[in-house]
Amino acid sequence: MARGPFSGVLAPVATPFTRDLQIDTARFTAFAHDLLKAGCHGLVPFGTTGEGPSLSVEERRGLLAALTGSGIPGERLMVGVGTCSLDTTVRLTCDALDAGAGGVLLLPPFFFKKIDDDGLAAYVDALIAQVNDPRLQIYLYHIPPHAGIGWSPALVERLAQTHPDTVVGVKDSGGDFAYTRDVLTRLPDFGAFIGTERQLGDVLDAGGVGTITTTANANPAGLRRAFDQWRGTQGQALMDAAGAYRKTVEGFPTVPGIKALIAHERGDPEWARVRPPLTDLAGEQRDRLLQRVGELEALAPAPKPA
Known part of the structure; x- marks a missing residue:
């Protein structure tokens, strides 16, 4: 069974928009490069934080071309795919492979509720058959609070055993x-990522491979230090600091909150904009978020370069 090509800290990259709600490609690619320089092992475009369900096939295709055209290696991209239309998901997956992506992050067909494991298995089986590409590496995206359905551990095991070289995490x-x-009890060598760094130590100890977390957009260096030094003498302190950052951010709407932090960190208010139906973080909320994160940083400032 393949373990998958990714491990470490991956950022589900936020997507900037212009005043007329078009994608700001220049800001997007510059930010992606900065995330890698700050320590992210890889990038996940078009995930939840990236407002992926709000982006069209053409927009995703253009952004992928911009990322790889700007010099970001395709193998460092785990591209968010998965729609309610099998045909559209096949197209998005083929686009990711054409861009050289190392893998895809597959949402279940989230509109359809009360779907059993057989139905979801049929969806994945058909996707793999229609893409028909040995390069395909699928990471299943389990997010029932948003999707309303999820990949049960029994189904994950079933898919990994049916497609051992393709369903890898x-x-x-x-x-x-x-x-x-x-999942890791059933599949000890599976490429399991956790969606919050508050459980990063737990997943690493259980045999998992890392985290794909929204706060990697705003705290990439802190997360990288926590990952790299988890089993060192400062590992718990670094993990606690990363967890405190995440807990603070969780008190606010996720995507508007992260974009407010990015806008503040980069000194660029254009970054705060979200695409409807989401709404920007209100001024009072934004100020409270920035204050609380600032208090955390004052208590535990980042180490200075040698």
Whole structure:
């Protein structure tokens, strides 16, 4: 069974928009480069934080071309795919492979509720058959709080055994670590990512490979230090600091909050804009978020370069 090409800290890259709600490609590619320079092992465009469901096939295709055209290696991209249309998901997956992506992050067909494992298995089986490309590496995106459905541990095991060279990992954003523990008990060599760094130490100890977390957009260096030094003498302190950052951000709407932090960090208010139906973080909320994050940084400032 393949373990998958990714490990470490991956950022589900936020997507900037212009005043007329078009994608700001220049800001996007510059930010992607900066995330890698700051320590992210890889990037996940078009995920939840990237407002992926709000982006068209053509917009995604253009952004992928911009990323790879700007010099970002395709193998460092785990591209968000997965729609309610099998045909559209096949197209998005083929586009990712054409861009040289190392893998795709597959949402279930989220509009359809009360779907059993057989139905979801049929969806994945058909996707793999229609893409028909040995390069395909699928990470299952388990996020039932948003999708309304998820990939059960039994189904994950079934898919990994049916497609051992293709279904190679999972991102668990369900909020209950028992899910990830169950998956790794069934599949000890599986490429399991956790969706919050508050459980990063747990997933690494259980045999998982890392985290794909929204706060990697705003705290990439802190997360990289926590990952690299987890088993060192400062590992717990670094993990606690990363967890405190995440806990603070969780008190605010996720995507508007992260974009407010990016706008503040980069001194660029254009970054704060989200695409409807999401709404920008209100001024009072934004100020409170920045104050609380600033207090955390004042208590635990980042180490200075040697």
